[in-house]
Amino acid sequence: MANEIIAERSLLARLETQPRVRDFLAQAVATGRVSHAYLFLGAPGSGKLDAAWALAQQLICEDGGCGSCDACVRVARQTHPDVHYFAPESAVGYLIDQVRALLAEVSLSPIRSRRKVYIIDRAEQLRANTANALLKTLEEPPANVVFILLGPSADMILPTIVSRCQCVPFRTVPQTRSAELVERATGVSPERARMAVAVAGSPARAAEFLKSAERQEVRRAMLRQVDYLARADEADILTSIKDLMAVIKAPLDEVKSTQQAVLDRDSEYLTRGALKQLEDRFKRELSHRERSGIMEALACARSLLRDALLRLQGVDEPIVNEDVSEMVDRLCATATVAGVTAALDVVAQTERRLARNVTPQLALEVMLLDIRKALTCP
Structure with a gap:
């Protein structure tokens, strides 16, 4: 069972609002069937970014995401040198120079791990010129590289990008459900749990906010x-x-x-x-x-x-x-x-x-x- 291969202290274990996504990613890592490129699709607050960091932890850790080793801690703190986060740097989206710098870095060997992970947020802002620079690498990346793209829906992302990724849908999570999970995980009152979810978005980030x-x-x-x-x-x-x-x-x-x-x-x-x-x-x-x-x-x-x-x-x-x-x-x-x-x-x-x-x-x-x-x- 997928639940049996998820370490309790790992970031993946915290994705309680997306059990299907959690189990799917855990099974992929455990069986060695990890795609070279994923496209996480869902509304804001559905936990896409949390899941991206969770998958990165599973891939970087020598034990498949134990949650407690040095590599896992660094990924959880978003300071691991082999996990790279990118977001658009201009008013019109991703800059071509930004994507070129990413591709130049992709060709380098990992610094501390056997793998490198690239999290590309707001993939809907990859326009034709920037997407074209990325397409070949998305289709045939180096063996030690995994891309995780995030976006609201496939309709808002260039079809050429969608076709090169394994799409993973995220369901919308009611705030009441998120607050219940925060309350259970942290022991705070229902009022504070509601407040934390309203501020931070997903249950995982709300729990971190309260700390x-x-x-x-x-x-x-x-x-x-x-x-x-x-x-x-x-x-x-x-x-x-x-x-x-x-x-x-x-x-x-x-x-x-x-x-x-x-x-x-x-x-x-x-x-x-x-x-x-x-x-x-x-x-x-x-x-x-x-x-x-x-x-x-x-x-x-x-x-x-x-x-x-x-x-x-x-x-x-x-x-x-x-x-x-x-x-x-x-x-x-x-x-x-x-x-x-x-x-x-x-x-x-x-x-x-x-x-x-x-x-x-x-x-x-x-x-x-x-x-x-x-x-x-x-």
């Missing part, structure tokens, strides 16, 4: 910002954004320290080219984590605004931010349904801007000023 004091401080800081908007002027908002960015970047300090330790340790036996590749990868990782932190902060703002909208509309549904219900009450006392709806649209627009690589601090400044306008306009 991180720094990420929870980001939530508190963002909620305070939204709560303060009605009483703040533009100068106050622009000043406070700097403090908010500092809080968002705080969790990166540990990542930077881990990266530097890896560079210090490996610099003696890596070639100059390999060391440069590793440094570039670490820079991309930091950029990705910073943007992930900002997106999580936006999810916090969205959850507070959504709670206010539920209250204003008299919807009989528990709010997410029970622990700061007084903030929800203050928003409801001064805002209208139209104003809160407009503010939610601002958050969604900011997410799209960040996906197009708008400067994070600028995006947050514009967002908070626009939310303030939406909430205070009669």
Whole structure:
């Protein structure tokens, strides 16, 4: 049985919301029938990225994903030098130079493992020119390389890419089910489990969020910002954004320290080219984590605004931010349904801007000023 070959401490074991995907990937690794390229398809929050890192751990670990060895720990922390994460670096999607750099790196030998894994997020943003550069390698990659592409649906991805990958569908997971899993895994209250899922998305990331004091401080800081908007002027908002960015970047300090330790340790036996590749990868990782932190902060703002909208509309549904219900009450006392709806649209627009690589601090400044306008306009 597939369940019998999944180590309890592995990332794959945590994919409880996608049991079919979990068992399918475990069986593929255990039987040596791993595809050279996978395409994970599903809606946001369905756990595609969690599954990508879980499969990478299974492939990198000498014991097929034990969850406790040095390799497994490094993959779980997203610091293993042979697991590479890529996301679009321009407003129009993947850059051709970005894909060329990826392909140049593919031809190099692994640094610490027998395999290399490439996670390519938002594969729907691979357009014709960038896809063409990748197609041949996707079809016939080196024997030690596995690609994992992520996208919302096959219809949104170039058919030439879809045809070269093994498609793995992910089902949509209700937030109530995700919250139940977080509650069971962490022992927190139902209210905190709902909050963590609303902020982090998937159950696995929600559980990690609850373990991180720094990420929870980001939530508190963002909620305070939204709560303060009605009483703040533009100068106050622009000043406070700097403090908010500092809080968002705080969790990166540990990542930077881990990266530097890896560079210090490996610099003696890596070639100059390999060391440069590793440094570039670490820079991309930091950029990705910073943007992930900002997106999580936006999810916090969205959850507070959504709670206010539920209250204003008299919807009989528990709010997410029970622990700061007084903030929800203050928003409801001064805002209208139209104003809160407009503010939610601002958050969604900011997410799209960040996906197009708008400067994070600028995006947050514009967002908070626009939310303030939406909430205070009669």
